[in-house]
Amino acid sequence: MSTTRSSDLPDCDLLVVGGGINGAGIARDAAGRGLRVVLCEQHDLAQHTSSASTKLIHGGLRYLEYYEFKLVRKALQERELLLRSAPHIMWPMRFVMPHDASQRPAWLIRAGLFLYDHLARRAFLPASVAIALDRHAAGAPLKGSYRKGFVYSDGWVDDARLVALNALDAAERGATILTRTACISAQREGGQWQAVLEGQGGVQRRVRARAIVNAAGPWTAQFAGQAGGARTQGLRLIKGSHIIVPRLFEHPNAYIFQNPDKRIIFAIPYQDDYTLIGTTDEEYKGDVSQVKISAAETDYLCQAANRYFKRQIAPSDVIWTYSGVRPLLDDSAANASAITRDYLLETVGVAGEAPLLNIWGGKITTYRKLAEEALAKLAPLLASTAPAWTDGAPLPGGDLEQPGVLAQGHVFEAFVARFLADYPWLPAPLGRRYARAYGSRARVMLGSAQSLAQLGEELVPGLHEAEARYLVAVEWARSAEDLLWRRSKLGLRCAPADVARLSQWLEQRLAGEVAA
Known part of the structure; x- marks a missing residue:
């Protein structure tokens, strides 16, 4: 399934470059419509950005502060659908927000949570509520100065497994998935793309494709230039780092903390015995395949947790860290935290030419919708009339109640x-x-x-x-x-x-x- 021995691959309708969540999601959608798909990833599936998230399926509560209502609504609409599609690797989670009066007034938080509850339909996630922290289990680990709080719903996801399951579903629907295989050249010739793929040991294979999807994440601009497309969009490469420490609280809820610099930090139960704390937001200029947390980021995350928790942590308590570079659509925002998490799908090529679809930006929660919109752009160019289908189909292993059927709730x-x-x-x-x-x-x-x-x-x-x-x-x-x-x-x-x-x-x- 995962390797091909021939020096030349069979012709395909769609070559997807990039094995992160967007590339795997597009390959799955396209294969399910009967298109011939090849996906190549230069490293492992989800090796970079897509395994370095905060691992949330969420609308993005803080994006309301930047008036990203359309993006939040789209993500909220996807939230429960995704939770139902793979209830083994995604599950509901309640988030506790201790109220810090020096940051935002309570009425503003209530208004934001009311909007968050009602921007999209909820079938099984409970609504937000105000709580008294001195009478709630989530208050016990916190410093006594935090007496009021709010609780709202979102979801958790095993991000790397989400990518693997999308790739697996694509393969089972006929796609060829090639990991550790880079697309080293792509040229238009005779109304098609002629691409050269290079695997381990320098072994090269050629493939002809009617269209290419550039889902290379942090390498999107680089591949767009390599394929001869005009670089009409820019990316802001933003490093996000996380730390893992011994478990700081016993209950199953997560926390969302407001910091004096207006950033949001999450503290989330992780792998039973640990707490995940993140993320940072920093402009990144280095090698995106070698990104690592800095000492300053570690200190920042420890200090953010120490503002709220009774149990204080230091860098010496950190068991593991991970970092990734998020390729965000450049909207000229001065603050890295304020950069849009929305996406843009750009088709490059004049009529009659083999199309190149560049994927700019995006986030895990909206990956399925992004893939659906990508196929809506590509289908007419590939003469495909197959309908959209992924909104009603479970991911591999997600059919916990009945084979092939989307879960009705969290089961x-x-x-x-x-x-x-x-x-x-x-x-x-x-x-x-x-x-x-x-x-x-x-x-x-x-x-x-x-x-x-x-x-x-x-x-x-x-x-x-x-x-x-x-x-x-x-x-x-x-x-x-x-x-x-x-x-x-x-x-x-x-x-x-x-x-x-x-x-x-x-x-x-x-x-x-x-x-x-």
């Missing part, structure tokens, strides 16, 4: 109970993690196993051979980093010796694949 806990009952030999924490990661596909991953021993060696804590084999064969995992940080977050619990052992196992397995 994960009922599914977990059935799954654990069907596999009583699975330790409950491991079974629950499988249910979370794979949903209904967990049964496919387990195959015919009838005991823990039949899952094979435990390569690192929590990762057995059966799961690793599945991720290599089905989800394009090729390195320990792919397995431990993007397909799972088991890297949080691994020692260097564990990683070395897993890398050796992968090397042997992949060498066997090549020999076969």
Whole structure:
């Protein structure tokens, strides 16, 4: 599924360059309409921006402050649809906002939350409420000076798995997904694109495509120039960094904190034993493939948390960090936090030429709608009359109630109970993690196993051979980093010796694949 041996690929209708959330979403939508699709990604799926988010499915409450009503409404409309499409990797979450009277008056926050509740229909997410922090569980971890607060609804997502599942659905609908494969040239010739793709070891393959989608994220402007398109739009590259610390609170709610610099910081329950804190917003000028958190960012996030929490943290408490560069549409905003999170789809090429569609900007919550709008632009140029379809289709593993059917609400806990009952030999924490990661596909991953021993060696804590084999064969995992940080977050619990052992196992397995 994930590799092609021929030096030349079959002709395709659509070549998608970029394996982040926008590229994977567009490949899925196009393949589902019967188009012949090739997606190439120079590294791993979601290796950069799409695995470095704050991992929220949200309307963007703070965007109301910048009058981004259209964007917020679009994102809110997508929010519950996405939660229903993959209730194993996305779930509702309540967010607590302690009121700091020195930042914004209470009436303004109430007005903003009322608008947030009513800009789009909610089917199962509860409305916002005011709370007294001295009588609410969320108040206990906070300093005593915070007495009032507000609670509202949004959602959580495993961002890297969301990308992998979109790519998997695209592949199962006929798309060719090529990871670690860069598009090194693309030229129009004879009414089509002639592209050269280069994989590992310098192996080159050619493909002819009727259209190209440039979904290269931070590399969008670079590829647009490479493909001969006029650079009519600009990107602002904004670095966002996050820190992971030992768990700062026991309840399942998240926090949204207002800072004196007008930025918003989230503190979110993470992987059971940790708290995720982020994000920063900084202009970035360096190599986007080598982005890392700075000491100043770490200090900033620690200080932001310390303004609110009783339990104080320092950089020495940080267990892990991650950073990414968000390619935001340049709207000339002076403040990085104020730059629009909306997107622009730009078709380049005169009538009769093979089109190039550049994707400028975007955010995870609106990726499905972006893909749908991209196909609306491309379909007439490709003579495709197939209708839009993704608003009613679950992602792989998301059909927890009935095969192929979108969930009616958030039904994960009922599914977990059935799954654990069907596999009583699975330790409950491991079974629950499988249910979370794979949903209904967990049964496919387990195959015919009838005991823990039949899952094979435990390569690192929590990762057995059966799961690793599945991720290599089905989800394009090729390195320990792919397995431990993007397909799972088991890297949080691994020692260097564990990683070395897993890398050796992968090397042997992949060498066997090549020999076969």
